[in-house]
Amino acid sequence: MTPEFRTLEEGKKVLASEAGKPISGYPLEFAAPVMFGPPPQRGDSLVVNSASASLLQLDGRMLVVTCHHVLQEYRKRLTELGDCSFQVGNCRLEPLAQLVAEDATLDIAVIAVTDAQVRELREYRVENFGRNFVVPPAWPPGGVAEGDFVAFGGFPGSLRRVMSWRELSFGSYSSGAAGVTVVGKDYLVCQFDRTNWVKCGYEPEPSTIRGLSGGPAFAVRRAGADILWYEFIGIVYEFSEQYELLYVRLARIFGSDGIILG
Numbered sequence: 222m223t224p225e226f227r228t229l230e231e232g233k234k235v236l237a238s239e240a241g242k243p244i245s246g247y248p249l250e251f252a253a254p255v256m257f258g259p260p261p262q263r264g265d266s267l268v269v270n271s272a273s274a275s276l277l278q279l280d281g282r283m284l285v286v287t288c289h290h291v292l293q294e295y296r297k298r299l300t301e302l303g304d305c306s307f308q309v310g311n312c313r314l315e316p317l318a319q320l321v322a323e324d325a326t327l328d329i330a331v332i333a334v335t336d337a338q339v340r341e342l343r344e345y346r347v348e349n350f351g352r353n354f355v356v357p358p359a360w361p362p363g364g365v366a367e368g369d370f371v372a373f374g375g376f377p378g379s380l381r382r383v384m385s386w387r388e389l390s391f392g393s394y395s396s397g398a399a400g401v402t403v404v405g406k407d408y409l410v411c412q413f414d415r416t417n418w419v420k421c422g423y424e425p426e427p428s429t430i431r432g433l434s435g436g437p438a439f440a441v442r443r444a445g446a447d448i449l450w451y452e453f454i455g456i457v458y459e460f461s462e463q464y465e466l467l468y469v470r471l472a473r474i475f476g477s478d479g480i481i482l483g
Contacts, residue, residue, distance in 0.1 A: 247451055248374030248437045251276050251355045253342060255287055255435060257295045257307040270294055273375030273436035274309050275456050276342065278354040279477045283339050285309050285332045286472075287435030288458050289323050292316060292330045309334075312341035321479040327407060328458045329470055331479045355437065355453045361473035362454045365409055365440055371399045371469065373411075373457055375436025399467065407474050409455070411467040433457045438469045 253276060258269030272291040277284045295316065299305040307316050316332050323330040334342065343352070365371075373396060403410035435458075439451040459468035475481045 246374070248372050248439055250352045251437050251453070252374050252376070253285075253310040254376040255291060255307075255309055257298060257305055259302050260304060260306050270298065271376065272434045273457070275435060275437035275453075276354040277437075277453070277472075278356045279360060279479060282479060283334050283336075283354055284321065284479050285314070285334055285342075286456055287330050287332070288456070289325050289328045289330045290458075291434055292320075292323060293325075310342050311344070312338050314338065322475060322481045324474075324481050327470060327474055327481065329456065329474065329481065331475060331481075333479070357453055360477045362452055362471075363440070365401060365404055365454055365471070367401055367404055369401045370441040371401055371409070371411055371438050371454070372396065372441055372451065373399065373433070373436055373438040373467070373469070375433035375457060377433060402466075407471050408458075409469050409471065411469070412465065433460060433467075 253274050255272040255274045256269045257271075270291075272287060274285045274287040277286055295305065295307055307314050312334075314332065314334065316330075319332050319334065321331040321333050339354075399411040401409050402412050435456055437453060438455045438457055440454045442450045442452055444450065453472060455469040455471045457467060458470045460466070461468070
């Protein structure tokens with residue numbers, strides 16, 4: 222089994238086919254917007270921070286995975302405001318009380334969710350995102366090499382729209398055929414190439430994709446000539462505006478219980 226396309230042009234051709242079209246939008250099925258800020262008040266402008274989250278099921282445990290820096294900003298606003306709500310989709314969480322693991326250096330945070338919260342998350346279905354939790358066939362995920370291709374998705378802040386004093390609309394953005402350029406021990410890097418990327422979004426292409434932090438990334442696997450499949454391999458944790466590089470933290474850094482491995 223060869224897990225990569227041989228060339229970028231081949232990847233574009235495959236992704237443009239009927240078999241490949243779902244790849245670009247696929248990550249959004251397992252992604253949800255994150256928002257936190259003061260509880261909305263009628264007459265006040267709605268001011269919140271936002272990011273993305275990955276929905277993951279490991280050993281029957283339902284998890285919301287996002288970045289440590291997202292949680293740190295929530296802590297900061299909680300200290301400043303005294304009362305700060307935290308939502309994933311339409312589901313309000315207590316992220317600090319439900320925290321399974323976090324690591325500042327790896328920039329990852331893992332939050333457990335209850336059955337009731339899972340139902341709320343699954344009820345929040347806008348367009349095609351947030352429909353499911355990733356259920357990996359095995360853990361840890363397989364390896365990734367330079368030249369492999371990655372699909373990712375999330376909710377850039379530039380696509381967020383205030384609809385009313387208590388309602389936000391989150392535009393989604395996802396992409397396929399992102400070529401992997403660097404693989405480290407616990408991360409990988411993709412070059413953001415606007416001219417060559419095959420992309421899929423429910424809004425116009427954003428000027429920046431900041432806000433994708435916490436969104437899921439999948440290795441695009443290939444079996445035979447026409448069969449494509451996707452393997453969850455990590456979460457987006459950084460985007461370099463200057464060099465247009467996308468950084469993904471590899472999910473193999475934590476175990477099947479959600480605890481970060483030492």
